[in-house]
Amino acid sequence: MKPSSAPLPRGDATRAALLAAALQVFGDKGFEAASTRQIAAAARANIAMIAYHFGGKEGLRAACADHVAAVLSGIFGTAAAPRVETASQARAALKALARAGVRGIVADEAARPLARFLLREISDPSPAFARVFETGFAPLHARVCRLWALATGEEPESEATRLSVFALIAQIVYFRIARAPVLLRMGWSEIGPNQAAAIEAIVLANLEAALDAAGRRA
Amino acid sequence: MKPSSAPLPRGDATRAALLAAALQVFGDKGFEAASTRQIAAAARANIAMIAYHFGGKEGLRAACADHVAAVLSGIFGTAAAPRVETASQARAALKALARAGVRGIVADEAARPLARFLLREISDPSPAFARVFETGFAPLHARVCRLWALATGEEPESEATRLSVFALIAQIVYFRIARAPVLLRMGWSEIGPNQAAAIEAIVLANLEAALDAAGRRA
DNA sequence: GTCTATAAACAGATAGAC
DNA sequence: GTCTATCTGTTTATAGAC
Numbered sequence A, B: 001m002k003p004s005s006a007p008l009p010r011g012d013a014t015r016a017a018l019l020a021a022a023l024q025v026f027g028d029k030g031f032e033a034a035s036t037r038q039i040a041a042a043a044r045a046n047i048a049m050i051a052y053h054f055g056g057k058e059g060l061r062a063a064c065a066d067h068v069a070a071v072l073s074g075i076f077g078t079a080a081a082p083r084v085e086t087a088s089q090a091r092a093a094l095k096a097l098a099r100a101g102v103r104g105i106v107a108d109e110a111a112r113p114l115a116r117f118l119l120r121e122i123s124d125p126s127p128a129f130a131r132v133f134e135t136g137f138a139p140l141h142a143r144v145c146r147l148w149a150l151a152t153g154e155e156p157e158s159e160a161t162r163l164s165v166f167a168l169i170a171q172i173v174y175f176r177i178a179r180a181p182v183l184l185r186m187g188w189s190e191i192g193p194n195q196a197a198a199i200e201a202i203v204l205a206n207l208e209a210a211l212d213a214a215g216r217r218a
Numbered sequence C: 001g002t003c004t005a006t007a008a009a010c011a012g013a014t015a016g017a018c
Numbered sequence D: 001g002t003c004t005a006t007c008t009g010t011t012t013a014t015a016g017a018c
Helices: A010-029 A036-042 A048-054 A057-079 A087-107 A112-123 A127-152 A159-177 A179-186 A193-217 B010-029 B036-042 B048-054 B057-079 B087-107 B112-123 B127-152 B159-177 B179-186 B193-217
Strands: none
Touching (some): A010 A048, A010 A057, A036 A057, A048 A057, A057 A112, A057 A127, A087 A127, A087 A159, A087 A193, A112 A159, A112 B179, A127 A159, A159 A179, A179 B127, A193 B159, A193 B193, B036 B048, B048 B057, B057 B112, B057 B127, B087 B127, B087 B159, B087 B193, B112 B159, B127 B193
16 A cells, blocks of 8 residues: 555565566466466566465465455445435436446456456456455445436335346446457457447446336336 | 167267266366366266367367357257247247247256356357357347347347347346356345246346337337 | 575376277 | 376476575
8 A cells, every 4th residue: 555656665566566467367368277477477577476475376366356356446435426316316327337337347448457357256256256245246236226226216125126237237247258259240350449339328228228117117 | 960769889978978078167167277187087988088089178179169059059040030020029039039048048957068168168269169159159149130120120230239139148148157246146045947037037128128218219 | 575496286198008 | 999007298386595
C-alpha cells in the first residue's frame, strides 16, 4: 500500500512484476498450463524469486486471487450505486453496471488480464478463490439483485431475481469466454471498441426487455 | 459404426474406453492439466495404447473433438426445425431449442462430459476444433438466426440478430461454466432437474422478452 | 534479495517382448 | 493389441554462493 510516487524498494518491485506477469500468464493459458519459468521470464525476474516471495506456484496463484479481489472490491465497494430510491433510478443504475461490465470485461485493454484471470477462476476455482466468492462476489450480486427488485417490483432474494441477475452477467462474460466462435461467426478479427459497442447495445436491449417483462409480471 | 448389439472387438473396445475417459478427464481438468496416465487408468487401459490408437495426447484430443462434432451434428442435423414458416412457429422452435440447450448442456447427466469438453474447447480451442466451428457450429448458428429473423421480422444476418443469438446461447452455457458461484449464491448443492427447470424458466422468459422487444423494433 | 546449479518428481513417447 | 521398462525432456522446488 505504498503511494506510487515513491519508487518501490527493489524487492517489492520484483514482487509486483511477478504478480502482474502471473496474472497475465495464468489468465492466458490457465494455471496448470502456465509454467513458473515463463512467468519469471515475463517479469524479468529469476525463477527462484517465486518461491522466495510467494512460497511457490500455488502461493502465486493465491496472491493473484487476493489482488483481483482487492481491485474488485475497490471498484464496486466505493463507486457502486450511491443512492437509488426509485424504479427508474434503479434501472439506470443497472444499465450503468451492464455498460461498465461490457467495457471492463470485454473491451478495456488494461483490465483484460484481470478479467481473464477472474474468468478462469470462475470455471476452475482455486481454494483461495472460494473466499473471494463469499466475501466479494456474493454481496455484490445481492446488491445488483436489490437494484433489480427496485426496478421491477419483484422480490430481491427470490430465485427468479437471483437467476435473472446471473443471466445478465452471463451475456457479458460469454463474449470474453467464447471469443473464438464469436469472432469467426461475426467475421471480426478482434473485439475492439466498435465490436464492444455492438455487444453493449444488445446486452442493454436485452436488459431493458427483461426488466419490462419482469415489471409486467410483478 | 458397429451396432451396439454385437460385442466390440477387443481393440475397438479399448479405443472407445480411452475416448470416453479422455472426454471426461479433458473436460474435467482441461487438456494441459490432464495426464495421459490418468486417462489410461480411468479407461483401465495401458498408457502405451494412447500412442497406438491415437498417435499421442494431441491425437486423442482431436479424436475427442471429432467425436463431439459427430454427436452434435447427429443431434442438430436431423432433429432441428423441420418446417418453420410462420413467426409463431419460429418462436416455438426457438423456445424448443433453448429448452433442449438447457437440458443438454446444464442438466443432462449423460451429456455432461461432452458438454464440458465442448465448452473447454470453446474457450481454449485446439487446431482440430477450428474445423468444427466452421463446419458444425457456424451453420447451426445461422439456422438459429433465420428462426430469430422469422420470429421478429429482423434481418437474419444483421449484426444485431447474430449477437442476439449469441446472447441467448450465453445464458445457457454460463450456468455450466460458472457453476461454482451459481451454486454458492443460490444455496444449491448441485444443478439437478429442479434447478435446471428454474434456469430454463428464466432463459425462456428472457427469450420471450427479447423477441417481443425486437419484434416491436422491426 | 538475487542469483546459479541442481535435485526430485513428473510428463509424453517409444522400443521390444509377448 | 497389449504390456513392461525405459528414454528424454520439462516441471517445480530448493540449497547455497554472493
